[in-house]
Amino acid sequence: MLAMTSAQRFLAACSCKPVDRTPVWMMRQAGRYLPEYRAVRERTDFLTLCKSPQLAAEVSLQPIRRFEMDACIVFSDILIPVEAMGAPVAFTDAGPKLERPVRDMADVDALRVPRAEDAPYVLDTLRLLRSELGGETALVGFAGAPFTLASYLVEGGGSKTFASLKRLMYAEPATLHALLAKLAETIAQYCVDQVEAGAQAIQLFDTWAGDLTPRAYEHFALPYQRSIIARIKSCGVPAILFVNGSSGVLELMAQSGADVLSLDWRIDLGVARERIGNGCALQGNVDPTVLLSVPHAVKAEAAAALRSAGPSGHILNLGHGVLPATPLECVRAFIEAPLSA
Amino acid sequence: MLAMTSAQRFLAACSCKPVDRTPVWMMRQAGRYLPEYRAVRERTDFLTLCKSPQLAAEVSLQPIRRFEMDACIVFSDILIPVEAMGAPVAFTDAGPKLERPVRDMADVDALRVPRAEDAPYVLDTLRLLRSELGGETALVGFAGAPFTLASYLVEGGGSKTFASLKRLMYAEPATLHALLAKLAETIAQYCVDQVEAGAQAIQLFDTWAGDLTPRAYEHFALPYQRSIIARIKSCGVPAILFVNGSSGVLELMAQSGADVLSLDWRIDLGVARERIGNGCALQGNVDPTVLLSVPHAVKAEAAAALRSAGPSGHILNLGHGVLPATPLECVRAFIEAPLSA
Numbered sequence: 098m099l100a101m102t103s104a105q106r107f108l109a110a111c112s113c114k115p116v117d118r119t120p121v122w123m124m125r126q127a128g129r130y131l132p133e134y135r136a137v138r139e140r141t142d143f144l145t146l147c148k149s150p151q152l153a154a155e156v157s158l159q160p161i162r163r164f165e166m167d168a169c170i171v172f173s174d175i176l177i178p179v180e181a182m183g184a185p186v187a188f189t190d191a192g193p194k195l196e197r198p199v200r201d202m203a204d205v206d207a208l209r210v211p212r213a214e215d216a217p218y219v220l221d222t223l224r225l226l227r228s229e230l231g232g233e234t235a236l237v238g239f240a241g242a243p244f245t246l247a248s249y250l251v252e253g254g255g256s257k258t259f260a261s262l263k264r265l266m267y268a269e270p271a272t273l274h275a276l277l278a279k280l281a282e283t284i285a286q287y288c289v290d291q292v293e294a295g296a297q298a299i300q301l302f303d304t305w306a307g308d309l310t311p312r313a314y315e316h317f318a319l320p321y322q323r324s325i326i327a328r329i330k331s332c333g334v335p336a337i338l339f340v341n342g343s344s345g346v347l348e349l350m351a352q353s354g355a356d357v358l359s360l361d362w363r364i365d366l367g368v369a370r371e372r373i374g375n376g377c378a379l380q381g382n383v384d385p386t387v388l389l390s391v392p393h394a395v396k397a398e399a400a401a402a403l404r405s406a407g408p409s410g411h412i413l414n415l416g417h418g419v420l421p422a423t424p425l426e427c428v429r430a431f432i433e434a435p436l437s438a
Numbered sequence: 439m440l441a442m443t444s445a446q447r448f449l450a451a452c453s454c455k456p457v458d459r460t461p462v463w464m465m466r467q468a469g470r471y472l473p474e475y476r477a478v479r480e481r482t483d484f485l486t487l488c489k490s491p492q493l494a495a496e497v498s499l500q501p502i503r504r505f506e507m508d509a510c511i512v513f514s515d516i517l518i519p520v521e522a523m524g525a526p527v528a529f530t531d532a533g534p535k536l537e538r539p540v541r542d543m544a545d546v547d548a549l550r551v552p553r554a555e556d557a558p559y560v561l562d563t564l565r566l567l568r569s570e571l572g573g574e575t576a577l578v579g580f581a582g583a584p585f586t587l588a589s590y591l592v593e594g595g596g597s598k599t600f601a602s603l604k605r606l607m608y609a610e611p612a613t614l615h616a617l618l619a620k621l622a623e624t625i626a627q628y629c630v631d632q633v634e635a636g637a638q639a640i641q642l643f644d645t646w647a648g649d650l651t652p653r654a655y656e657h658f659a660l661p662y663q664r665s666i667i668a669r670i671k672s673c674g675v676p677a678i679l680f681v682n683g684s685s686g687v688l689e690l691m692a693q694s695g696a697d698v699l700s701l702d703w704r705i706d707l708g709v710a711r712e713r714i715g716n717g718c719a720l721q722g723n724v725d726p727t728v729l730l731s732v733p734h735a736v737k738a739e740a741a742a743a744l745r746s747a748g749p750s751g752h753i754l755n756l757g758h759g760v761l762p763a764t765p766l767e768c769v770r771a772f773i774e775a776p777l778s779a
Contacts, residue, residue: 263727
């Protein structure tokens with residue numbers, strides 16, 4: 098087979114077409130494990146970086162320059178559109194903090210559906226990246242899915258048990274549905290805007306939906322994923338859906354209509370393929386903590402993922418974001434794994 | 439069918455025999471959601487309580503007196519035998535802290551396999567409970583499984599990503615296996631001692647093994663679960679195995695030989711039954727956060743679990759420990775659910 102560009106390889110894998118080799122990138126690849134990223138962060142706080150297109154484009158490109166990933170994901174945060182809805186977010190070392198958590202219907206009513214002009218920076222960053230990459234490396238946009246964004250809005254930040262969110266879900270489901278619907282409208286338009294700005298694929302992060310019972314996933318996560326994914330696909334680009342801890346809801350996840358299911362490491366990719374059939378591609382799923390160890394272990398785990406997934410319909414990735422303490426030689430071993438498979 | 443005692447009902451369900459109704463209890467049922475427990479804790483710290491048989495028996499009985507659960511689990515902590523191995527533990531509000539985390543082979547060699555005399559309190563508590571319960575309510579002993587105990591020993595406490603543990607696992611597997619083998623020897627004897635002291639079933643908590651890839655579970659969790667469970671069964675009592683987030687390793691979990699698999703809420707019990715067949719009973723699996731909401735939601739979720747599991751080979755329980763903020767009326771709705779099913 099003739100050699101493909103990274104973008105061709107990535108997009109072919111998204112639609113389960115033949116590839117010259119499995120494409121590879123890493124979630125959170127523009128991040129603290131890179132010395133050049135830490136250098137930027139020494140003089141710029143996280144939120145300023147998200148809102149500065151030139152700088153955000155620069156850090157998005159850093160991993161590509163060093164390791165030649167097949168995809169470049171725009172540097173941003175899933176809570177950026179939430180801020181534009183009228184819910185200010187502070188990014189602290191202990192994670193994001195919402196000034197005013199959403200707790201009742203009045204709080205939901207106070208949120209607005211923003212327009213593209215309310216948060217132009219991500220779109221500007223995408224335009225810069227598309228021009229810089231010249232179509233050689235695939236440009237991936239992203240957004241948080243409604244359930245996961247609602248978890249931050251209701252909890253007021255990250256959470257271990259999602260106690261406030263779950264209480265709302267089980268005691269006042271109509272309030273949560275109203276919040277999810279408003280988020281879905283916001284996020285669908287945000288994804289369309291990203292495609293218009295140059296994104297060639299959109300990854301939807303429903304990171305915390307894997308904490309739901311399958312019944313709750315079906316009611317509070319799936320319908321909102323479906324409506325957003327339908328909008329993404331209507332723009333002619335593939336939709337990738339990531340859920341952490343998804344093995345109990347895998348068949349439901351496949352009903353989202355996503356072109357690619359991005360899986361965590363707690364399930365074997367071959368088993369996942371058997372369970373969902375050949376309707377979509379798989380992305381993943383090496384445990385990011387493997388990259389805290391030694392290159393030969395990284396190679397072995399990446400090779401195992403490549404073997405389990407098979408030669409087509411697979412994008413090699415981690416099962417969650419790369420960790421800040423990851424040594425560069427382990428990242429290199431990971432990114433080079435498909436070359437020697 | 440004639441009415442059964444709680445112990446008869448619980449033990450029949452453990453071996454998939456017919457029951458007059460599904461038995462029910464809650465993980466961590468002797469805990470902070472009970473005002474009478476909080477009253478004891480106001481004058482006694484956690485570790486002292488674990489080491490005081492009269493008081494530990496008293497708090498073990500508190501939930502039974504108020505709600506009539508079918509099983510009484512001894513009040514203790516999975517780290518009590520770890521302390522007896524020579525690894526002192528401080529129980530703080532932020533969770534357990536180990537004074538000297540295990541990081542290399544010398545640290546493993548320094549741990550000893552304790553004898554029953556080194557930690558007599560749990561066995562004394564069981565003797566008091568067995569006498570007090572008179573065989574009416576099933577008496578359940580418990581222990582942490584090697585992988586989960588190793589996670590605390592290596593991390594030095596609780597962890598989100600298990601970074602140190604995983605680094606050891608992937609970079610120096612022989613060191614981790616040595617630690618796991620020593621823990622398995624300790625825990626197997628500890629379980630046998632608990633049965634001799636009156637426990638009628640043993641629940642083995644491999645809470646964090648669900649964070650492993652299936653391949654890693656097979657190497658670092660399953661063999662140690664199997665050896666301990668074989669020892670428990672050789673005493674003639676059923677073994678219950680709990681793993682949090684187990685849906686990716688369910689078939690492997692069933693290979694442990696456990697009589698009962700205790701499942702978290704992220705999988706449907708009917709789906710779990712289809713996947714593993716009829717070889718063992720299931721315990722679980724209502725999301726503990728449901729009990730933070732309102733009694734009618736608790737009833738609906740418990741009824742759904744009862745329906746999914748079917749009338750035999752099921753012990754109704756939560757998918758993880760009951761949360762401290764749980765209102766008593768929601769606990770009552772949960773415990774009474776099998777009566778109206």
